[in-house]
Amino acid sequence: MPTLKKQVKISGVGIHSGLPVNIVVKPSEKNGIFMKRVDMTGTDLIPATYDNVGETKMRNTTIGKMNAAHVQTIEHLMAALFMVGVDSAIVEIDGAETPILDGSASEFIKAFNAVGVTDGDLKRIVVKQEVIVYAKDVLKELPKFVRFKIWVMNKLMGRKSDGFVKLSPNDGKSLDVSATLVYSEKIIGKQSFSYSYDGTKKSINDFVKNIARARTFGKYSEWEYLKKRGMGRGANEGNVIALNDAGDGTLNKLIWPDEFVRHKIIDAIGDMFTSGGIICGKLESYKGSHALNNLVLKKLFSDAKNYDIVTKK
Numbered sequence: 001m002p003t004l005k006k007q008v009k010i011s012g013v014g015i016h017s018g019l020p021v022n023i024v025v026k027p028s029e030k031n032g033i034f035m036k037r038v039d040m041t042g043t044d045l046i047p048a049t050y051d052n053v054g055e056t057k058m059r060n061t062t063i064g065k066m067n068a069a070h071v072q073t074i075e076h077l078m079a080a081l082f083m084v085g086v087d088s089a090i091v092e093i094d095g096a097e098t099p100i101l102d103g104s105a106s107e108f109i110k111a112f113n114a115v116g117v118t119d120g121d122l123k124r125i126v127v128k129q130e131v132i133v134y135a136k137d138v139l140k141e142l143p144k145f146v147r148f149k150i151w152v153m154n155k156l157m158g159r160k161s162d163g164f165v166k167l168s169p170n171d172g173k174s175l176d177v178s179a180t181l182v183y184s185e186k187i188i189g190k191q192s193f194s195y196s197y198d199g200t201k202k203s204i205n206d207f208v209k210n211i212a213r214a215r216t217f218g219k220y221s222e223w224e225y226l227k228k229r230g231m232g233r234g235a236n237e238g239n240v241i242a243l244n245d246a247g248d249g250t251l252n253k254l255i256w257p258d259e260f261v262r263h264k265i266i267d268a269i270g271d272m273f274t275s276g277g278i279i280c281g282k283l284e285s286y287k288g289s290h291a292l293n294n295l296v297l298k299k300l301f302s303d304a305k306n307y308d309i310v311t312k313k
């Protein structure tokens, strides 16, 4: 049950609320990552687990219930905890959203590495049978009017709901992620990226060097729309890649031309860590989303034949 050697305080603003927020990530003897809303009295610890994910519609992952104590946009923080190898911690937070920082996982990883991590291995969840979920499965769970709205939007924008996320067996020793994005915006187009995590320094360094700094992205023209609806208020050119209206350029400088799909790997890693361990298997994400990542874990754990849990190497 590896945890942090000391507590870490990180401050910033929430990407949707734009409000200042502080988190204190504390060492814990209790296994699991838990969030605690210290700005709300009488609330329990909120387990950051796949079966406690409340909402994935706002292009982020939220744990807890939206009408009660919850924490939004946990995925970059979760990816960072995974990468430093912490599976036990209590995250005290004085707002409803984690700080967006630079829109990536990089700052979290740096802060955790600065204090160090106690010894121990993460448990391994070995995929034994293929599990696949489709964008259509996500749509099925939504109310009819929302489905209709999405259908109209897709028609107008020429988008197809043909995404899927698949978990399948590999040698059982690594998490092999491959992600593909398909966008009509020319600057993104079709991009693919692969990353393999096997717990070695080499694979962790590979993530830190080539993936961790990749930022989230959005259309600049959507910002005003979102801001009016109380979303994206903390978004700025320091933490979100802003696509121009023509979709053929960005307002801020890209770190890599395929920074978009590299960011998807962060999201996938963070979402997979709501399993509580290392998902050992192949994760294929085609036009994936937080909703699909969550659904594939629910499906994996719905049948004991799909996986094995190995607590020791």
Ligand SMILES: [Zn+2]
Binding pocket: 075, 076, 216, 263, 266, 267
């Ligand atoms: Zn993200």
